[in-house]
Amino acid sequence: MTCTSTPQAEERPQQRAERDYDVVIVGGALSGAASAVLLLRQEPRLKVLIVEKAATFGRRVGEATVEVSGFFLGRVLGLTQHLNEAHLVKQGMRFWFFNARTQSLSECSEIGGRYLSRVPAYQVDRAVLDEEVLRRAQALGAEVWRPATVGNIHLAPGGNQTIEVRRQASGGAAPEGGEQPWRTISARWVIDASGVAALLARRQDWWRPNLEHPTTAVWARWTGVRDWDSLELAEKFPEWALACHGIRATATNHFVGEGWWAWCIPLKGGDVSIGVVFDQRFVTWPEEGPLGQRLKDFLKQHPVARELMVDAQWREGDVHWRKNLPYYSTTFVGDGFALVGDAAGFMDPFYSPGMDWISFTVWSSAELILAEQRGEDLAPLIAKHNRDFTRSYERWFRAIYLDKYEYMGDFDLMRQAFLMDLGLYYMGVASQPYKRGACALKEPVFSTPPSIPFFHLIHAYNRRFAQIARARRSRRRWGEHNDRQRYLFQGYTFAGSSAVPLLRAMAGWGWLELKEGWRSWFGGSRSLFRGGRTRQGLEQKETNPPRQWTGESAPRS
Ligand SMILES: Cc1cc2nc3c(=O)[nH]c(=O)nc-3n(C[C@H](O)[C@H](O)[C@H](O)COP(=O)(O)OP(=O)(O)OC[C@H]3O[C@@H](n4cnc5c(N)ncnc54)[C@H](O)[C@@H]3O)c2cc1C
Structure with a gap:
C-alpha cells in the first residue's frame, strides 16, 4: 500500500522485546479493523492487538457509502465480493x-x-460488514480481545505507550471467570478507533464540540x-x-x-x-x-x-x-498514537461522508506507522498529517455543511447545490483514487493547494444559497417549487464530458443570482436562527461545552 519505497530499517530486537505489541487498536469496528488490515498486509511481522468492547457488533449508522468509501471498501480492503453478496449496490x-x-x-x-x-457504492449492514473486516484482520494475524475495554492510556512520545485493558467473559470466547482485573500492556503505537467515545481526544483534552x-x-x-x-x-x-x-x-x-x-x-x-x-x-x-x-x-x-x-x-x-x-480533535497523530474514523472527528451525515473520513484517516495513519517501519523521520510526517486533517475538517465543514440546513429543503436551491457539490466531488475527490490509486487517500479533502480555489468556490455558493433562502423566507417564497418538479439527470462520471453538466449547473447559479440573488447581495437577509448565529471559530474552546448526548430515550431540541 505504500506510496514510496524506502528500504526497511531493522529495529533493534531489544526495543521490540521491551513491549507487548507493536500496535494496540482501541475499537475493532470498521476504522480499527481496517487499520489492522492495512498494517498487516504491508508488514506481517507487526504484532497487532485489537481491543473491542462489544462481544458482537449490532447494527449502527454509517450504512451508505459514497464513491471514495466505495473504493476504499471494495478496492483497498478487497471486499467487493462480500459487498455484492451480503449488502446492496447503491443507486x-x-x-x-x-x-x-x-x-x-x-x-x-x-x-x-x-x-x-455508474461508479460503485453500497448500502451496508454495519453489523455484518464490521464483523467481516474484523475477521479479515484476524486472518492476517491480528490478535483480538473481545469483549474487552480500554481504560487509561499513558502516552510516551517516541517510546512505548501503556494501555490499561480489562477483558470480560462472553460465552467461550473470553477467559474463564467473568470480568478480569485491569491489566497494563505496552505498545509502540496506539490507534484510537473508539468512534464517538473518542477516548484519546477526550482524555487528552483535544476534543472540541463544533x-x-x-x-x-x-x-x-x-x-x-x-x-x-x-x-x-x-x-x-x-x-x-x-x-x-x-x-x-x-x-x-x-x-x-x-x-x-x-x-x-x-x-x-x-x-x-x-x-x-x-x-x-x-x-x-x-x-x-x-x-x-x-x-x-x-x-x-x-x-x-x-x-x-x-x-x-x-x-x-x-x-x-x-x-x-459534530466535534473534532485538535490533534490527529503524534509519535506513538493515531486517531482514526469517528475518534478523530465528525461533521454531519448529509451526503454520507463518514466512511470517506474513515478512508482518509485510516490510510494516512497506517502510512505513518509504516513509515516508521521503513526508518523514515516521523516529525515532518506527523506535522503534515496534523496540518492536513485540521485543514480538511475545517474546510470540508465550512464549504459543505455550514448553513446547509437553511436551504436544503428548497427544491430550486438544493438542486443547484447538489449538482455542483456532486460534480465537484466527482471531479476533484472521488476520481482521484480511481485514477491514481489508493495513494490519493493520503490527501484528505481540501488539504492540497490545487483544492483551495474549489474550497472557496463551494464555500461561496453554499453561503449564497443560504442567503437566498433567507431572502425567500422573508418574501414567503421558500419552497415554492417543492411540488410537481422532477429533475432526473444522467449522473456524473470521471470523464471530461461530466464537466459539461457541472458548468451548466454553475451557469444556473449565475442565472439565479441575476434573477433573484441580487436581493440579498447587500446583506438584506438576516439569519432566521433563533438568537442569531454563532461564529465561534473552530479553534475556540468553550469553558462549558455542550455535552454530546446519545442513547435510546428522549432528545430535547
Ligand atoms: C445519524 C448518523 C448517520 C450516519 N450515516 C452515515 C452514512 O450513511 N454513511 C457513512 O459513511 N457514515 C455515516 N455516519 C458516520 C458513521 O456512522 C461513522 O463514521 C462510522 O460508524 C464510524 O466508524 P468507526 O469505526 O470510526 O467507529 P464506531 O463504528 O463507532 O466503532 C467504534 C468501536 O470502538 C469500540 N469502543 C469504544 N470505546 C472502547 C473502549 N474503551 N475499549 C474498547 N473498545 C471500545 C466500540 O464498541 C465500537 O465497536 C453516520 C453517523 C450518524 C451519527
Missing part, C-alpha cells in the same frame, strides 16, 4: 421535497438519477416499509413510476424539510434504516411518546414518508438518538 442519492400543496408522493418534487449509477452546527439525529431500523419500485406504487402513480428508468429503492432516498432531512436506506434482507437529522435552531422535536412513534409522527408530515411508512414498524430496541453531532 445514488435522491431527494424528495414538499410544501403546502403536496398531498401525495407523486406531487412531491424530486431530484435524482434517471438511470442506474458549536456552529447544533444538529441532532434520531433513527431506527424498520420493517414493513413499502417498496419504492413495487407494482402497487406503479399502479397508483403511473407517471411517477415511468419517469425513472433506474431503481429508486436502493438509492439513499432523502426526505427533506425546513431545517431537517431524513434518510431512507434499504438493508439486505428487507429492513430499512430511516432516521432524521435536524438543526436544533429550526426544529422543535416532539417530546411525548415512544421515540420510534415520535420519529414516525415527525416524518409523516412529508407525503413521501407518509406513503412509504404507512405500515412501517420500528424494531424494538433499535431506536436511537444523538444530540450535538
Whole structure:
C-alpha cells in the first residue's frame, strides 16, 4: 500500500522485546479493523492487538457509502465480493421535497438519477460488514480481545505507550471467570478507533464540540416499509413510476424539510434504516411518546414518508438518538498514537461522508506507522498529517455543511447545490483514487493547494444559497417549487464530458443570482436562527461545552 519505497530499517530486537505489541487498536469496528488490515498486509511481522468492547457488533449508522468509501471498501480492503453478496449496490442519492400543496408522493418534487449509477457504492449492514473486516484482520494475524475495554492510556512520545485493558467473559470466547482485573500492556503505537467515545481526544483534552452546527439525529431500523419500485406504487402513480428508468429503492432516498432531512436506506434482507437529522435552531422535536412513534409522527408530515411508512414498524430496541453531532480533535497523530474514523472527528451525515473520513484517516495513519517501519523521520510526517486533517475538517465543514440546513429543503436551491457539490466531488475527490490509486487517500479533502480555489468556490455558493433562502423566507417564497418538479439527470462520471453538466449547473447559479440573488447581495437577509448565529471559530474552546448526548430515550431540541 505504500506510496514510496524506502528500504526497511531493522529495529533493534531489544526495543521490540521491551513491549507487548507493536500496535494496540482501541475499537475493532470498521476504522480499527481496517487499520489492522492495512498494517498487516504491508508488514506481517507487526504484532497487532485489537481491543473491542462489544462481544458482537449490532447494527449502527454509517450504512451508505459514497464513491471514495466505495473504493476504499471494495478496492483497498478487497471486499467487493462480500459487498455484492451480503449488502446492496447503491443507486445514488435522491431527494424528495414538499410544501403546502403536496398531498401525495407523486406531487412531491424530486431530484435524482434517471438511470442506474455508474461508479460503485453500497448500502451496508454495519453489523455484518464490521464483523467481516474484523475477521479479515484476524486472518492476517491480528490478535483480538473481545469483549474487552480500554481504560487509561499513558502516552510516551517516541517510546512505548501503556494501555490499561480489562477483558470480560462472553460465552467461550473470553477467559474463564467473568470480568478480569485491569491489566497494563505496552505498545509502540496506539490507534484510537473508539468512534464517538473518542477516548484519546477526550482524555487528552483535544476534543472540541463544533458549536456552529447544533444538529441532532434520531433513527431506527424498520420493517414493513413499502417498496419504492413495487407494482402497487406503479399502479397508483403511473407517471411517477415511468419517469425513472433506474431503481429508486436502493438509492439513499432523502426526505427533506425546513431545517431537517431524513434518510431512507434499504438493508439486505428487507429492513430499512430511516432516521432524521435536524438543526436544533429550526426544529422543535416532539417530546411525548415512544421515540420510534415520535420519529414516525415527525416524518409523516412529508407525503413521501407518509406513503412509504404507512405500515412501517420500528424494531424494538433499535431506536436511537444523538444530540450535538459534530466535534473534532485538535490533534490527529503524534509519535506513538493515531486517531482514526469517528475518534478523530465528525461533521454531519448529509451526503454520507463518514466512511470517506474513515478512508482518509485510516490510510494516512497506517502510512505513518509504516513509515516508521521503513526508518523514515516521523516529525515532518506527523506535522503534515496534523496540518492536513485540521485543514480538511475545517474546510470540508465550512464549504459543505455550514448553513446547509437553511436551504436544503428548497427544491430550486438544493438542486443547484447538489449538482455542483456532486460534480465537484466527482471531479476533484472521488476520481482521484480511481485514477491514481489508493495513494490519493493520503490527501484528505481540501488539504492540497490545487483544492483551495474549489474550497472557496463551494464555500461561496453554499453561503449564497443560504442567503437566498433567507431572502425567500422573508418574501414567503421558500419552497415554492417543492411540488410537481422532477429533475432526473444522467449522473456524473470521471470523464471530461461530466464537466459539461457541472458548468451548466454553475451557469444556473449565475442565472439565479441575476434573477433573484441580487436581493440579498447587500446583506438584506438576516439569519432566521433563533438568537442569531454563532461564529465561534473552530479553534475556540468553550469553558462549558455542550455535552454530546446519545442513547435510546428522549432528545430535547
Ligand atoms: C445519524 C448518523 C448517520 C450516519 N450515516 C452515515 C452514512 O450513511 N454513511 C457513512 O459513511 N457514515 C455515516 N455516519 C458516520 C458513521 O456512522 C461513522 O463514521 C462510522 O460508524 C464510524 O466508524 P468507526 O469505526 O470510526 O467507529 P464506531 O463504528 O463507532 O466503532 C467504534 C468501536 O470502538 C469500540 N469502543 C469504544 N470505546 C472502547 C473502549 N474503551 N475499549 C474498547 N473498545 C471500545 C466500540 O464498541 C465500537 O465497536 C453516520 C453517523 C450518524 C451519527
